[in-house]
Amino acid sequence: MTLNPMITLKIDGVQISVPEGTTILKAAKDNGILIPTLCDLEGLTPYGGCRLCLVEVTGSPKLFPACITPASPGMEVTTNSDRLKDYRRTAVQMLMAERVHICAVCVANDHCELQALANQLGVDHVALERNFTREQIDSSHDFLVIDRNRCILCTRCIRICDQIEGVHTLDLKLRSKNTEVIMDLDESWGNSCSCTSCRKCAKVCPVGAIYIEGEPITQTKNRDVAEFITARRNRK
Amino acid sequence: MLKAFEDAVKEFGVENICKVARTGCIGTCSVGPAVLVDPGDYLYQCVTLENAREIVQKHIVLGEPVKRILYNNEGYFQKQQRLVLRNAGKIDPTRIQDYISVGGYFALAKCLATMTPQGVVDEITNSGLRGRGGAGFPVGQKWSLVARAHNTPKYIVANLDEGDPGVFANRTLAEADPHAIIEGMLIAGYAIGAQKGYIYIRSEYPLAIQTLQKAIAQAKDMNLLGDNILETQHKFDLELRFGAGAFVAGEETAILVSVEGRRAQPRPRPPYPANQGLWTKPTLIQNVESLANAPLIVLNGWAWFKSFGLPNCTGTKCFSLTGEINNPGLIEVPMGITLREIVYDIGGGISNGKKFKSVLVGGPSGGCLPEPLLEAPIDYDSLKKVGAIMGSGGIVVLNENSCMVDTARYFTDFCIEESCGKCTPCRAGLARVKEIFDRITTGEGELNDIDILEKASEYISNASLCGLGQTAPNPILTTLRYFREEYLEHIVDKKCRAGVCFKNEKAEE
Amino acid sequence: MSAKKTRVATVWLSGCSGCHMSFLDQDERLIELAKKIQIVHSPIADVKEFPENVDVTLIEGAVANEEQLEMLKKVRTRTRVLVSLGDCAVSGNVAALRNSWNNSDMAVLERAYKAPEDLQAAIPNMVPKLLIKARPLHEIVKVDFYIPGCPPSADLINYVLTELLSGRTPSMEGRAKYG
Numbered sequence: 001m002t003l004n005p006m007i008t009l010k011i012d013g014v015q016i017s018v019p020e021g022t023t024i025l026k027a028a029k030d031n032g033i034l035i036p037t038l039c040d041l042e043g044l045t046p047y048g049g050c051r052l053c054l055v056e057v058t059g060s061p062k063l064f065p066a067c068i069t070p071a072s073p074g075m076e077v078t079t080n081s082d083r084l085k086d087y088r089r090t091a092v093q094m095l096m097a098e099r100v101h102i103c104a105v106c107v108a109n110d111h112c113e114l115q116a117l118a119n120q121l122g123v124d125h126v127a128l129e130r131n132f133t134r135e136q137i138d139s140s141h142d143f144l145v146i147d148r149n150r151c152i153l154c155t156r157c158i159r160i161c162d163q164i165e166g167v168h169t170l171d172l173k174l175r176s177k178n179t180e181v182i183m184d185l186d187e188s189w190g191n192s193c194s195c196t197s198c199r200k201c202a203k204v205c206p207v208g209a210i211y212i213e214g215e216p217i218t219q220t221k222n223r224d225v226a227e228f229i230t231a232r233r234n235r236k
Numbered sequence: 237m238l239k240a241f242e243d244a245v246k247e248f249g250v251e252n253i254c255k256v257a258r259t260g261c262i263g264t265c266s267v268g269p270a271v272l273v274d275p276g277d278y279l280y281q282c283v284t285l286e287n288a289r290e291i292v293q294k295h296i297v298l299g300e301p302v303k304r305i306l307y308n309n310e311g312y313f314q315k316q317q318r319l320v321l322r323n324a325g326k327i328d329p330t331r332i333q334d335y336i337s338v339g340g341y342f343a344l345a346k347c348l349a350t351m352t353p354q355g356v357v358d359e360i361t362n363s364g365l366r367g368r369g370g371a372g373f374p375v376g377q378k379w380s381l382v383a384r385a386h387n388t389p390k391y392i393v394a395n396l397d398e399g400d401p402g403v404f405a406n407r408t409l410a411e412a413d414p415h416a417i418i419e420g421m422l423i424a425g426y427a428i429g430a431q432k433g434y435i436y437i438r439s440e441y442p443l444a445i446q447t448l449q450k451a452i453a454q455a456k457d458m459n460l461l462g463d464n465i466l467e468t469q470h471k472f473d474l475e476l477r478f479g480a481g482a483f484v485a486g487e488e489t490a491i492l493v494s495v496e497g498r499r500a501q502p503r504p505r506p507p508y509p510a511n512q513g514l515w516t517k518p519t520l521i522q523n524v525e526s527l528a529n530a531p532l533i534v535l536n537g538w539a540w541f542k543s544f545g546l547p548n549c550t551g552t553k554c555f556s557l558t559g560e561i562n563n564p565g566l567i568e569v570p571m572g573i574t575l576r577e578i579v580y581d582i583g584g585g586i587s588n589g590k591k592f593k594s595v596l597v598g599g600p601s602g603g604c605l606p607e608p609l610l611e612a613p614i615d616y617d618s619l620k621k622v623g624a625i626m627g628s629g630g631i632v633v634l635n636e637n638s639c640m641v642d643t644a645r646y647f648t649d650f651c652i653e654e655s656c657g658k659c660t661p662c663r664a665g666l667a668r669v670k671e672i673f674d675r676i677t678t679g680e681g682e683l684n685d686i687d688i689l690e691k692a693s694e695y696i697s698n699a700s701l702c703g704l705g706q707t708a709p710n711p712i713l714t715t716l717r718y719f720r721e722e723y724l725e726h727i728v729d730k731k732c733r734a735g736v737c738f739k740n741e742k743a744e745e
Numbered sequence: 746m747s748a749k750k751t752r753v754a755t756v757w758l759s760g761c762s763g764c765h766m767s768f769l770d771q772d773e774r775l776i777e778l779a780k781k782i783q784i785v786h787s788p789i790a791d792v793k794e795f796p797e798n799v800d801v802t803l804i805e806g807a808v809a810n811e812e813q814l815e816m817l818k819k820v821r822t823r824t825r826v827l828v829s830l831g832d833c834a835v836s837g838n839v840a841a842l843r844n845s846w847n848n849s850d851m852a853v854l855e856r857a858y859k860a861p862e863d864l865q866a867a868i869p870n871m872v873p874k875l876l877i878k879a880r881p882l883h884e885i886v887k888v889d890f891y892i893p894g895c896p897p898s899a900d901l902i903n904y905v906l907t908e909l910l911s912g913r914t915p916s917m918e919g920r921a922k923y924g
Contacts, residue, residue, distance in 0.1 A: 048504035049658045051699045063698055068504045090695045091660050096836075098664040100845065103924025104838055104895035115923055122918035124891035125835050125883060127688060128668040132844035132878075149845075153657060172499060172657070175482065177667045179657030684887075 009075040018071055025053055025066035028079060035079050036088055036117055038095075038206055039154035040067040043226030044163055047155055052091050052117070055079045063087075089121050097128040098177070099135065100149040101207075108208030111217045114152060115207075135180065140190030143213045144202060146181065151209040153179055157201035164229050169195040181209075200225060237269055240288035245296070247289070254296050257334075260412020260447075262325035263566040267307060272325055279307040311581045312563050317544060317552045317570045320528045324412035324566075329447050332454040335415040341460060343531035344422050348468045356427035356534060357383055363538035364550035365530075369395055369486075369523030370598070370627040371703065372549075372616035375530075378520060381510035382428040385518035390430035392421055393514065393521045395491055396437040396444070399483035400599035401650065403630040405554035406524050408566050410437070410444035413528070414451035418474065420527030422460065423534055425472040428520055433472065435524070436491050438479040448476060483654035486628075487702045488521045490656065501656045502702035525554055525629075545571030549615035553626065559596075559633035562587050569614070576610040579633055590635035594719070598627030600647040601707035603714035604640060623714040625707055639736035640719040641726050644711045645673035651708035661696040662705030668692065669712065677737040681727040690716060751910060752800045754786035755830070756820055758813040759840040759879060760806030763896040764831035765789070768803070770899035778903075781910050797823050801909060803830040803892075803902075807840035808880050812873035821886040826909065829882045830902070832895040832923055840879040850875035890915065893923050 004019040011028050018027040023046070028035050038050035046067040053066040058076035066079070078084070095101070095114060103109050117123075135148035155172070158181065162168040169192055173182045183192040202210045203222040212220045241256045262270050267281035271291065278301050280291060287305055294300050318324070327334035335341070347356055361376025382390060394417060398406040410417060421433045437445055452474050455461040463471050477495050479485050485500035492514050494500040513519020529551060533541045545551050549571040555578065558564045562584030569578060575595055579585070586592050594604045597614075603624030605612065612618055616626050634643060652670055655662045669692050675681050693709035693716075700706045716723065725731045732738055757765060765788060771778065785799055786792045795816070802824040808814050821827060832838035843849040854875065859866045882888050892905050901920055908915040 046504075047658075048701060049660065051660050051701070054699055065504055065701075070506070087695055087699055090665075090692065091699070094660055094664040094668060094692075097668055100842070102832075102836065102838055102842060104832055105842065106924065109924040112924075119922045120919055122916065122921050124893055124917040124921040125829065125881070125888070127883070128692070129671050129884060130836065130841070130844075130881075131667070131671075132841065134845045152660075153663070175484070175657045176653055176655040177657070177663060179663065 007071060007073040009071050009073065009077065011077045012079055016071075020070075022071050023067060024055060024064065024069050024071050024075075024077055027071045028066065028077070033079060035066050036120065037067060038113055038117070038152065039156065041156050041160075041204055041223065041226050043224075043228070043230040044156065044159040047159065050091065050095075050152070050154055052088055054084060054087060056081055056084065085121065088117075089123050092118050092121060092123045093126045093128055095152050096123070096126050097130045099131060099133045099151065101130075106150060106208040107211045108150075108205075108217055108221075111221050112208060113206035138183075138189045139213065140188040141192075141195070142190070142197065143215070144189060144195075144197065144199065144210065145213050146189065146210050148180055148209065150207050151181060152207055153181070154206055155181075156204045156206065157181060157210055160200045160204050160226055164226055165196060165198050165200055167194050167196055167198075170201060237271075237283070237285065237288070240285045241271070241292065244289045244292035248292055248297050250292070250296050254292070257328040258330070259325045259327060260323075260329045261408045261566060263321065263408070263568075264307065264312065264563070265565040266563055270307070270325075273301075274326070276301075280305050281307040309563055309584060311584065312565070312567075315569065315573065315577055315581050316567050318568045319532055319544065319552045320409060320416070320525055320554060321412070321566070321568045322532075323416065324408060327413070329412050329414055330450050332415060332451065332458060332460075335413070339535065340415050340531075341419055343534040344419050344426075344460070345466055347423055347426050347534055348466055348470055351534070353383065353427045353429060356423060359534055359538050360427070360530060363533045363541040364548070365526065365533065365541065366549065366551075366616065367523060368525035368529070368553060368629075369488075370625060370629075372626060375522065375526050378510060378522070379424065379427050381508070382430070382518050382520045385511050387511070387516075387518050388429070389432060389517055390428055391514045391517060391519040392424055392428070392430045392433035393491060393495060393519060394421055394433065394435040394527055395486060395488070395521060395523045396435055396441075397479045397486040397491060398438065398441075398628060399479075399486050399654070400628045400630050402558045402632060403556045403599055403628045405556050405566055405629050407441050407444050409524060409528060409554070410441070411447050414444075414448045415455065416528040416531060417448070417524045418451055418455055418461070420524070420530040421474065422465070422472050423530045424520060424522065424527060426470055428518075430520065431471045431473065433474045434477045434495050434514075435474065436477045436479060436485070436495055438485075439481065445476065445478070452476070482656070483650075484656040484702070484704050487704060489702070491521060492519065501658050502704075504701060546613070546615055549617070553614065553629055555629045555631050557583055557631050557633075559631075560587050560590060560635040560637075561585070561633045571615045572613045574611055574613055575605065575631075578614070578631065579610065583633065586633065586635050588635075590637065592633070593636050593638055594634045594640060594643070596624075596630070596632040596634065596643070596647075596711065598625035598707075598710070599630035600650040601625065601704070601710050602627050602630065603710045604634070604643060604718065605714065606718040609718075623710060623717060625710065627707070637734055637736075639732050639734035640715045640722045641673070641676060641732070642734070642736045644715040645670070645677060647711040648673060648708065651704065655704065655708075659699075659701040659705060661699045662701070662708060665692055665696045666705070666708055669696070669709070676723065676726050677732075679726075679730045679738055681723075683724075683727055685727065686716065686720075686723055750783040751781055752785045752796075752798065753782040754784070754795065754799045754802040754820070754824070755788065756786070756795075756802060756804045756806075756816065757788040758804060758806030758817065758834070759809035760831060760833040761839075762788070762805070764803075764805040764834075764894075767894075767896040767899050768830075768902055771903050772899070774899075774903050778906065782906075795819055795823060799824045801826045801828060801906075803828045804834050804882060805830045807833040807837045808876065808882065808885055809840050810873040810875045814876065814885065817882060817886055826889045827882070827886065828890045828892060828905070828909075829888050830892050831897055832893055834882050835891050835893045836923070837879050837881045838895060841881070844878045848877060849879075850877050891917070891921070893921050895924050897922075
C-alpha cells in the first residue's frame, strides 16, 4: 500500500499534518479535536445526513460536513464557533422533536449518542414543539426489535448490513418525515428471509431504535464493530 | 381541431398551397386552442371548430385575416426574445425534417466538420452561458471540467425532471422541439468526449416522453445517433430514463443515483459529478434548456449569443408565468428584463382588476417579492440579493386576495413532502417549521414564533445537504422580510387581511 | 442576617415527585441554602394559596389537566424567575407519552377506569378535566431556566440554584442530562 503524501492544514488554529485524502473529521479526531457526529461511523462509508459535523472553512461562506470533506493543503478549519454550536444545538433539538425521544423510558438511556450530544451541547430544552409519533414497533424477530419512534434515520444499520454483513436486509422507504427503515421489501422482521440475525444493526444504532430483547444495553452496544472488522479485513 | 382544418383546406381546394400541421405549445396558455398562420405570424386565439372554416376561407383563400379572433395582445410577444423556444409552435415536433428545414443539426455538422472538441468548449465558455437549471453554474466551465477528467467512459445526463408545481418550460421544450435537446446533447457529447447520454424525464410528462421517443428513433434512422454520426468517427447513443415522481430527483447528485436505478437521495459534494458521476465516471449533468442553447451558440458564434441579455449574464431564460395575471403562459425573455416588464407588459397586469401584492420567483423555493422590487432585473445575482432564486423559472403572481403567511405555509408544505428524508434540517426541521405556521394561521401564534421561524429558517438554509433544503426556507425568509406586518397581524390581532386564515376555527364555531 | 432572603417556591404538577426528592437529596447543602432562601410555597409546606412576589419558582411535572394549566399561569404572573425542574416539566416526559394517541385524554381515562374488569367501571367526574395533550411548561408560558433529568441530580439542582442566587447564568453545557 502506498502512502499518500502528507498535507498540512489548520484546525482550530492548530497546525496538523495528515495524509492526502483524509477527511477533516478524521484529521481532527487523530489530533484530539472531537467534532460531534451521529450518522458517521468509522468503518462505514460516510453519509453526510445528520449535519452535526458541519465546520467552517476560512474563505468560504458555506459550511462543510467534516465527515465527508477531504482536508486540503492550507485549509483553515473552525470546528467550534458560536454559530456552529448554535447550529448543532438546533440540529439536536430538531431530532429530539421529530419523534418520541423520552430518555426516561428508553432502553438506551445513558448509552445513547443523541442524549450524550444534548448533554455535551447543553440542550436543556427543545424549543420546537415535540412530535409524538406512532410509528410501528416491530418485535416479530426472535430477539431483534426496532422501535421506529426512536429512529433518527442515520442509516448506520442500513450501511453496516450492506457493507459489512453484505446482506442489505435493511433499507429506507418513503421520503420526508415519513421515511422509515424497512426489512427486505417491507416485510416484518420475523419474516425477513435475508436477515442473518448478526446483531450488527443493534450494536451500532446510536439511539434505542434497534435493540436486543432481554439483553442489557451495555452488552449490545459496540459501536466500534464496523471499524474493527474493516481494519481486520484490510490487514490481509 | 386538426381534422376541422384539414377538412376546410380540402373543402376550399387549397391543399397545394397550405399545409396543416400539429405543433408544440406556442406559450399562450390562457387563450388556447391557438392556431398560427404563417407567413406573417398570425395567431388566432380561442379557436373553435366553427372558426376553422372561417379562418381557411378568409385568411388562406382570400388573404384577409379574421381580425375578430386574432390574438390581440402585442405586448405578450414584443418583450420576449425566443431563442430556445424559437421553434415552439412553428414546426411539427414529430417530424425531424421540419427541424432540419429550419437549420436543425447544422450546428452538429459544423462541430463535427470544422471544430475541435476544445473549440466547442471554448465557444460555449466565451458565450457566457450559465446553467438554466437554477443554480447558474457557467456551462462552459462545467464542460471543460468533464472534458479534462481522465476517467472513461463519460456520460451526459439531461435533466428534464421538472418537478416544481406550475412550471412547464422544459416540458414545452421537449414537446415542441425535442430535436433541439438531442442536438444539444450530441454537441456536448462531442465536446466532452461522451458517447452515452440519458435524458431523465419525469413520468408525469407522457406527451413529452412520446415526442422524445419518436425524435430519438428518427435521429437514429438518419444516423444522427449511433455509430459514425454523419459519416464521422463520432459515436453517441441516447436513452430515456423515467423519474418516479420525486421532486428531489432533479437535484444533480440525486438524479445520478436515480439513473443508476437506486433511491433518489442527494449525496454531498465533493466528489463532483464532473469527476465521479454515473457509476463513478465523469458525468455532465445539464438542464435541457441549457443544452438547447448549445446548437444556437455553435451555429451563430459566442459573440452573437452575448448580444442577448446582460454582459455578465447572457442569453435568455424561459419562465412559466402563472397566477393572478391576465396572460399566463410560457415566456422566454432576455436576462436583465425587470419583473415589472414581465408582470405588466408581458403578463398584461393583474387579472380581474385586483391589486398586485407579490410575485414569487423561482418556484416553491423561490422568494416572494413585494411591489418595490418589481424593478429588480432578472439575473442570477440580482435575484439572489433580494432573496429569490432563478430556480426552475417559475413566476407566480399573487394579488391582494393572497395571504403571505398562508403562501409561505403552502410552499413550505410542498418542500416538506418532497424532502428526501436524508438530512436533519430539511426533514426534521421543515416539519417543525410547518407546525409553527399551523399555529400562526389558526390563531395560536405567539410573537416568539417569529424568532423561532427566523432562526430555524436560517439554520435550514445553511445546514441542509442539497439545494432543496438550502432554498426551501426562501418563501419564509422573504415573506418575513417584506411582509412582516402580516405575520404580526396574524399573531397579535389574530387577523388575516386577505381573509384566508382562521377559516377552520370559524367553521368549528 | 441583614440581607433579605430570596423567596423560593416549588410546585408539583404532573410528575412523580422524584424531582422534589432530588431537591431534598441536596442533604446538608440545604442548610447552606436555607440561609439564603425562604420556601414560601411547596407541596411539603402547608400553604394553601400560591403567594405573590415570589423570586424563584421551581416547577416539577408536565401540564396535563385544567387545574394545572390554571396553576401554571397563576405562578407565572406571581414569579420573577421560573425554572422547569425535571424532564416532565422540560419535555412532558412520561406524562406526555400519551400524546401519541389521538384524543389521548379520553384514551387514558378509558384505559385506566374502564379497561379493568370491574363491575363499577366508570370515569370519575370529580377530577379536573384532562387536557388533550400533556405539555411541557415552556409551550404554555415563558420559562427562564431548565433543569432536565429524570430526576435531575441533586448536584445539578444545587448548581443551578447557587448560580441563580449569586446572580449568574448557569451554563448547561455538559450538564443537561435527560433521563
